[in-house]
Amino acid sequence: xxxxxxxxxxxxxxxxxxxxxxxxxxxxxxxxxxxxxxxxxxxxxxxxxxxxxxxxxxxxxxxxxxxxxxxxxxxxxxxxxxxxxxxxxxxxxxxxxxxxxxxxxxxxxxxxxxxxxxxxxxxxxxxxxxxxxxxxxxxxxxxxxxxxxxxxxxxxxxxxxxxxxxxxxxxxxxxxxxx
Numbered sequence: 198x199x200x201x202x203x204x205x206x207x208x209x210x211x212x213x214x215x216x217x218x219x220x221x222x223x224x225x226x227x228x229x230x231x232x233x234x235x236x237x238x239x240x241x242x243x244x245x246x247x248x249x250x251x252x253x254x255x256x257x258x259x260x261x262x263x264x265x266x267x268x269x270x271x272x273x274x275x276x277x278x279x280x281x282x283x284x285x286x287x288x289x290x291x292x293x294x295x296x297x298x299x300x301x302x303x304x305x306x307x308x309x310x311x312x313x314x315x316x317x318x319x320x321x322x323x324x325x326x327x328x329x330x331x332x333x334x335x336x337x338x339x340x341x342x343x344x345x346x347x348x349x350x351x352x353x354x355x356x357x358x359x360x361x362x363x364x365x366x367x368x369x370x371x372x373x374x375x376x
Contacts, residue, residue, distance in 0.1 A: 233348035244346035255339040262336070263327050270323035274316045281308030 236244060282288045284296035285305035300308070331337060 233344075235347060236349055241346055245343070248341050248343060248346045252340050255336070258339075259331065259336055262330070266327045266330070267320075267323045270326065271316065271319050274312050274319055277308050277315070278312035281305045281310075281312060285309070 235241070280300070282305075283291045283293070284300040286302050290296075296305075
């Protein structure tokens with residue numbers, strides 16, 4: 198039996214001491230690490246501006262989403278601490294009716310302490326919501342690599358995934374955010 202016939206049997210028929218067959222090279226041209234053609238200086242500058250602008254827009258979109266989520270989740274803390282500081286006699290000492298009839302200095306101090314105590318778990322909840330939403334919407338896949346500007350023929354990341362930021366794909370129900 199020749200060496201070629203032994204390789205055709207498969208790995209389960211070979212002994213542990215036999216040589217392993219190395220994996221075959223990829224046949225898809227996109228998977229191979231071929232040298233890419235660099236762009237000209239002006240074209241590289243123009244594409245760099247496009248990539249930087251797109252990455253900046255994605256960054257600010259993520260920042261806006263984070264701001265909205267944190268504002269909604271931390272709203273109870275903001276309200277409690279605001280009323281605690283507004284009605285305390287040594288801080289703002291408002292002349293509002295609820296400050297004089299309901300909240301004295303002790304209850305205002307209790308509101309301030311309560312607000313800062315519930316802030317920590319609410320920050321964790323807000324971050325878990327943001328991470329879950331960002332992962333579900335594939336927001337971090339929208340960032341484009343700098344090689345898009347330097348070399349010709351580099352595809353946009355979202356183009357291969359089925360839409361802008363992979364939002365066209367089905368929702369992944371197995372997404373979990375660990376905190």
